[in-house]
Amino acid sequence: MEVLIYLVPMALALGILGLVAFLWSLRSGQYDDLEGAAWRAIMDEDHAREPRDQ
Amino acid sequence: MNDVRDLSHFVEHLNGGIARLHLAIDGMTCAGCMFRIESGLTSVPNVEKARVNLTNRRLAVEWRDGTLDPAQLIDRLAELGYKAQPFDPERAEVAEAHDAHFLLRCLGVAAFAAMNIMLLSVSVWSGNLSDITPEQRDFFHWLSALIALPAAAYAGRPFFYSGVRALSTGRLNMDVPITLGVLLALGMSVFETLHHAEHAYFDSAIMLLTFLLAGRYFDQNMRRRTHAVASNLAALKAEMVCKFVSADEISEVPVVAIRAGDIVLVRPGERLAVDGVVVDGRSTIDQSLVTGETKPLSVGKAANVYAGTLNISGTLRVRVDAAASGTLLDEISRLLEKAIEARSRYVRLADRAARFYAPAVHLTALATLFGWIAVGASWHDAIVIAIAVLIITCPCALGLAIPAVQVVASGALFRAGVLLKAGDAIERLADVDTIVFDKTGTLTLPDPEVVNAADVPHHVLVLAGRLALASRHPLATAVARAVRAKAPIDGAIEEAGRGVRACVNGIEMRLGRPSFCDAEAQAAAVARQDPEASAVAVAYGEERHVLSVRQRIRPDAAASINDLRGQGFAVEILSGDRRQAVEHVAQALGVDNVRTGVAPADKIHRIEELKRAGRRVLMVGDGLNDAPALAAADVSLSPVSAAQLTQAAADAIFLGDTLAPVAAALALARRAKRIMRENLAMAVLYNAIAVPLAIFGFATPLVAAIAMSGSSVLVTANALRARKLAEKATRWKF
Numbered sequence: 131m132e133v134l135i136y137l138v139p140m141a142l143a144l145g146i147l148g149l150v151a152f153l154w155s156l157r158s159g160q161y162d163d164l165e166g167a168a169w170r171a172i173m174d175e176d177h178a179r180e181p182r183d184q
Numbered sequence: 185m186n187d188v189r190d191l192s193h194f195v196e197h198l199n200g201g202i203a204r205l206h207l208a209i210d211g212m213t214c215a216g217c218m219f220r221i222e223s224g225l226t227s228v229p230n231v232e233k234a235r236v237n238l239t240n241r242r243l244a245v246e247w248r249d250g251t252l253d254p255a256q257l258i259d260r261l262a263e264l265g266y267k268a269q270p271f272d273p274e275r276a277e278v279a280e281a282h283d284a285h286f287l288l289r290c291l292g293v294a295a296f297a298a299m300n301i302m303l304l305s306v307s308v309w310s311g312n313l314s315d316i317t318p319e320q321r322d323f324f325h326w327l328s329a330l331i332a333l334p335a336a337a338y339a340g341r342p343f344f345y346s347g348v349r350a351l352s353t354g355r356l357n358m359d360v361p362i363t364l365g366v367l368l369a370l371g372m373s374v375f376e377t378l379h380h381a382e383h384a385y386f387d388s389a390i391m392l393l394t395f396l397l398a399g400r401y402f403d404q405n406m407r408r409r410t411h412a413v414a415s416n417l418a419a420l421k422a423e424m425v426c427k428f429v430s431a432d433e434i435s436e437v438p439v440v441a442i443r444a445g446d447i448v449l450v451r452p453g454e455r456l457a458v459d460g461v462v463v464d465g466r467s468t469i470d471q472s473l474v475t476g477e478t479k480p481l482s483v484g485k486a487a488n489v490y491a492g493t494l495n496i497s498g499t500l501r502v503r504v505d506a507a508a509s510g511t512l513l514d515e516i517s518r519l520l521e522k523a524i525e526a527r528s529r530y531v532r533l534a535d536r537a538a539r540f541y542a543p544a545v546h547l548t549a550l551a552t553l554f555g556w557i558a559v560g561a562s563w564h565d566a567i568v569i570a571i572a573v574l575i576i577t578c579p580c581a582l583g584l585a586i587p588a589v590q591v592v593a594s595g596a597l598f599r600a601g602v603l604l605k606a607g608d609a610i611e612r613l614a615d616v617d618t619i620v621f622d623k624t625g626t627l628t629l630p631d632p633e634v635v636n637a638a639d640v641p642h643h644v645l646v647l648a649g650r651l652a653l654a655s656r657h658p659l660a661t662a663v664a665r666a667v668r669a670k671a672p673i674d675g676a677i678e679e680a681g682r683g684v685r686a687c688v689n690g691i692e693m694r695l696g697r698p699s700f701c702d703a704e705a706q707a708a709a710v711a712r713q714d715p716e717a718s719a720v721a722v723a724y725g726e727e728r729h730v731l732s733v734r735q736r737i738r739p740d741a742a743a744s745i746n747d748l749r750g751q752g753f754a755v756e757i758l759s760g761d762r763r764q765a766v767e768h769v770a771q772a773l774g775v776d777n778v779r780t781g782v783a784p785a786d787k788i789h790r791i792e793e794l795k796r797a798g799r800r801v802l803m804v805g806d807g808l809n810d811a812p813a814l815a816a817a818d819v820s821l822s823p824v825s826a827a828q829l830t831q832a833a834a835d836a837i838f839l840g841d842t843l844a845p846v847a848a849a850l851a852l853a854r855r856a857k858r859i860m861r862e863n864l865a866m867a868v869l870y871n872a873i874a875v876p877l878a879i880f881g882f883a884t885p886l887v888a889a890i891a892m893s894g895s896s897v898l899v900t901a902n903a904l905r906a907r908k909l910a911e912k913a914t915r916w917k918f
Contacts, residue, residue, distance in 0.1 A: 138327060141303065149296040156288055166238030169215030 190437045191254040194270035202232060203249040205257065208419040210267040212241050217266070224264045225257065240412035243268065270438070271419030280408050287404055290339040291397040297335030298387070298394045301328045302889075305387040309886050318380055325377040325384045332370065332386040339393050340366055342400060358538040358583070361545045362396060365389075365578040368571045376568070388575050388888040395896045399583035402591045407607050409594065414605040417824070417831050425457050426450070428501075442504055450500045452680075453656025455492065460502040462487045467498035470658065472624045474808045474827070475760045478716075478735065492808050492827045496658055497681045517829075519784055519812035532608050533860055534586045545577045552879050565881075572883040576874045581895035585863035588903035593856035596907050600848040601839040602821075609835035611860070612819040613853035615800045619748060619846075620791065620817065622805035623759035623766050627773065628735040629841060630806070630825040632658060634666040635717065636710070636732045644729060647688055648722045651676055651695045654684045659720050662733045663695065683721075694723040703728040716765050737772055744843040745773050748850070754799070758787055760809045787813035804846060806830055821846060856906045863899045870895040 160167065196204040212221065218236040221243060225234035230251040236243050245257055254270070261268040304324045311321065340363070347363035350356060366389045373384040425442055426434045426449040434449055439457045442448065447463065450456055456469075468480040474492045483489060489502060549570045556566035594604050604610070621627050637645060649669030652660040654676035673693075676686040683696010694700060698707035701721035710719055710730045717734040738744075749755055756777040759766045763780040770778045779790060791813055794801050803810070803817035806826035814820035814833040822834035831837055838845035874891045877883050 134323075142300065142331075145296055145300045149292060152292045152296070153289060156285065156292065161288060163237040163239045166215070166218055166236060169218065169238065173215075173219060 190435055190441070191258075191270055193438055193441045195254055197249060198246070201249045202246050203254075204244060204246045205254050205270055207243045207245065207258070207261070207268040208271050208416040209236070209241055209243050209261070210269075210420050212236070212238070212266060220264055221261065221266060225260060228252070228257065228260055231257070240409070241416060242412075267420065269419045271415065277408075277411055277415060280404070280411060284401070284404050284408055287342060287397060287401045290342060291394065291401055293335050294339035294390060294394040294397055297331050297339070298390045300331050301387045301390055304328050305885060305889070312382060321382070322377060322380055325373070325386070328384060328386040329374060329377060332373075332390050335390060336366060336370055336393060339390075339397060343393075343396065356539070356542040358534070358542065361542045361574070362392070362578055362583075364546075365574045366393060369575045372568060372571045383885055385572070385575055385885050385888065388885055388892065391889060391892055392575070392578050392580055395580045395892065396578075396583040399587045402584075402587035403607070406587065406590050406594055410604045410607055413603045413837070414832070417603070417837060418828060444504055446504045448502050448504060450489075450495045450502055451656065452495055452497055452499060453658060453661065455494050456489055456502070457491055458502065458504045459488075459490050460505045462489060462500050463503050464501040465499050467500050468496045470494040470496055472735075472761075472807070477761055478624060478765055479762070490808075492829075494658060499680075519788060532586075533611055533857075533864070534582075537582060537864055541582065545574065548577065548875065548879070549573045555879070556881075569878070569881045569883075572881070572888070573875065573878040576878040576883050576888050576891060577871055578892075580892045581867040581870055581899045582864070584896055584903075585867050585899050586860050588900050589856050589860045589863060589906050592903050592906040593852055597836070597849060597852055600852060601845040602849045602852075603824075603837045603839070604835070605831075605837065606835045609819055610853045610856050612800075612835070613802065613849060614857035616753070616802040616819060616850060618754040618756065618794055618799040619802045619804065620756045620758050620794070620813075621745075621775075622803075622807060622810045623757055623769050624735065624761055625806040625825060626804055626810075626823060627741050627757070627769055627843075628737050630735075630823070631665070632662045632718070632733045633736045634662055634720075634731050634733050635714070635736060637666050640722070640729045640731060641727075644722060644724050644727060645731075647673070647693060647724065648695050648731070651684055651686055651688075651693055654678055654686070655695075659718055659733050660684065660695070663720055663731060666731075688724075691725045692723070693725075694721075696721065698730065701728065703730055706730040716768060737769055738841060738843050740842045740844055742773050744847055745775065747847055751847075751850075753850075758782055758790055758813070760784075760787075760807065784809045784812050788816045791816045802850070805834075821849065852906070859902060859906050863902055866899055866902065867895065 155161070191205070194205055196206075198204055209221070212218065215238065218238050221236050222234045225231055225243075225245055228247075231245060231247045233246040234243065243261075247257075258268050258270075304327055308316065308321055308324050343359045343362045343366070346357065347359035350360055369385040369389040369392075373386050373389070377384050424436045425439055427437050427442060428447040428449065429435045442458055448458060448460070452467070462483055462485055464485065466482070466484045468482045469489060470478075470480050471490070471493045472478045474490055480496055483500075488505075489500070552573045553566050553570035556569055557563065561569075590607060590610060593610050594607075597604055597610075640648075646667050646669070649664045649667035650671055650673045652663040653669055653672040654660075655678050673686045673688060676684050678684045679696070679700070683694055683700040685692065685694040685696075687693070698704045698719055698721040701723035703721035703723060706728050707719040707721060707730045710717070710732050714732055714734065717732040720731045720733055722729045722731065745755055754777070755775055756779070757766060757770055757773075757775050758779050760782055761780060766778060766780040770776075779786075782790070787810065791801055791803060795818070801817045801819075803814050803820045804822070805811075805814055805820070806823050808827045808829055810822075811827070811830045811833040814822065814830060820834045821836050821838055822831050824831075824837050824839050826834070826837075836849065838849070870891065874883070874887075877887060
């Protein structure tokens with residue numbers, strides 16, 4: 131059971147990492163527009179830049 | 185006339201020489217629009233960033249300060265095919281966004297803690313059945329405490345604050361049993377862990393917080409969404425006004441920047457955005473949006489004119505009069521304020537449930553405590569069991585039961601073309617048994633239309649439509665719209681107050697008053713058939729035709745009203761217009777219960793009379809004169825073409841030319857309320873099973889975990905059924 135000495139802190143650290151990542155994404159406004167974000171993922175980069183190149 | 189639009193009022197100046205403008209966008213329906221707008225704007229030189237928010241249909245544009253005129257951006261959007269209006273994000277909305285972030289942060293922390301504690305708890309539960317040593321169990325419990333205590337202190341704040349606030353004012357709300365349950369569960373678990381006990385309830389307390397925060401966040405999200413809809417509508421309605429900046433120079437400014445005493449220019453075909461006194465010019469004014477009266481009124485110097493009325497024939501200079509006391513609009517605002525004050529606060533289903541739930545839970549826990557002591561249990565065991573009762577009765581499913589349905593139902597309503605502005609409107613809509621309609625703009629379409637197009641040779645009608653493009657008179661606009669004219673005729677001359685003339689293929693053509701076109705005989709014949717319609721004459725060479733223009737009844741009004749009556753709703757018409765004009769519509773729709781020439785105050789009286797008779801009244805109206813009645817009714821709807829003040833008073837707005845969204849809204853609301861009740865019943869059923877278990881001391885942490893998550897998932901899954909009907913009623917695909 132000595133393995134717990136490594137496993138428990140590791141589990142906690144991973145959990146906290148996840149939480150920090152969530153809080154960061156929240157702070158950077160990634161939850162402000164859930165509908166739009168869904169579509170941005172499939173946005174064609176070239177197509178979006180086209181007018182700028184013209 | 186080239187206008188200068190001054191939008192500086194709305195521009196934010198950020199650090200680093202960046203200017204920002206928030207815009208509400210109309211006509212943005214899908215992700216494709218989002219990309220077009222963003223790429224279309226970033227291609228404008230000096231624009232640094234354009235970011236669309238598809239959820240609340242808004243746009244934030246940033247550019248290097250001083251390099252371009254914000255009006256250019258609006259023109260660019262118009263080129264792309266979108267109407268945009270700048271707006272100030274309201275203070276209430278900013279505060280709500282802040283609250284939503286806070287709730288989401290709490291939810292994140294609680295969910296993180298719940299996952300980690302559950303990992304430890306599952307080990308303990310399985311270990312209890314196999315070979316865990318008491319030392320290992322204690323270690324896991326202490327680890328759980330290490331995660332649970334700070335997480336609860338952070339994520340429990342929304343409940344703790346609200347519970348304490350309620351108690352300090354001597355009330356009980358749902359947050360009181362939640363706070364008590366969480367604190368007692370944590371306290372007891374620490375105590376039990378200190379004494380090397382087998383069970384600790386850290387997982388239950390944190391899981392409870394997680395589910396409840398999810399419900400709270402749904403609720404908040406729904407409120408934010410409805411507010412965003414309301415302020416977008418307000419922004420898109422806010423008109424620009426031509427203001428005289430010197431004796432003969434005009435500039436186009438937003439209405440909010442207009443002060444009393446300013447002189448504004450109102451051209452034919454424009455809607456007045458301010459109250460004031462005419463200082464120069466003569467014209468006729470269409471007051472239908474304000475009073476419901478469809479007959480135009482002629483005004484001259486020193487006449488009072490009101491916001492929301494439409495200038496028909498001449499150009500007016502109006503001195504803005506903010507302190508317009510004793511005017512119609514003032515009267516309407518006063519009535520509106522009174523009606524809002526008097527609106528009996530509807531007690532939401534959730535609050536009604538909470539009112540009886542909290543005391544019941546506390547009494548049960550207390551009874552359990554004394555019951556166990558009475559049968560000879562130790563104080564320690566009795567307290568542990570009583571606390572288990574408190575934990576298991578915590579309104580986990582109850583907290584999700586209603587918000588989850590509201591979120592799903594408001595989404596469904598949105599797709600049916602109904603934009604909710606008040607969250608509890610769904611519940612109020614479901615109770616309606618009487619529907620009161622306004623006539624002008626509600627049962628009829630807001631813009632007049634040509635009704636006898638078939639009587640006029642097609643080539644003449646097409647030419648008339650093209651000629652009509654030369655004028656902004658509402659009747660001319662109706663003629664142009666009838667043939668979807670796009671190409672104006674060269675050399676058309678408008679004679680103010682009379683009509684338009686031009687030479688087409690060497691033949692003289694005129695469009696306008698019957699006297700202007702020498703067609704009085706034909707006009708008289710048309711007037712005999714339909715005395716309420718306005719006549720527009722066309723002269724083409726020797727040909728004379730008269731077009732009959734009137735406000736048409738919404739295409740599906742008769743079917744919708746029939747349908748509503750078939751479902752058992754009482755339908756009534758309450759109009760400010762003249763008897764003859766209303767009766768024609770009432771007959772066409774088969775409505776017998778009609779009141780005409782009703783003043784705004786009398787509309788309220790009638791609605792209050794109905795309410796006293798025990799009716800639940802839905803008012804559907806669009807005019808300024810309807811605004812107080814909308815506020816006085818139990819629940820209210822407005823078409824999207826309604827006056828701004830009216831939309832502000834309504835609980836929901838419906839889109840499009842048909843009345844179908846009204847019936848869809850009622851059906852969806854009824855379904856949603858039924859599902860809410862089902863959910864509440866499920867929550868009660870859950871308690872009926874779980875509470876006896878807890879009272880008799882079988883509620884181990886494992887049982888609590890299964891019961892809580894099981895009931896929450898069930899309730900949420902049931903809420904998703906509120907979507908179903910929407911597919912039938914879906915008209916607006918986004």
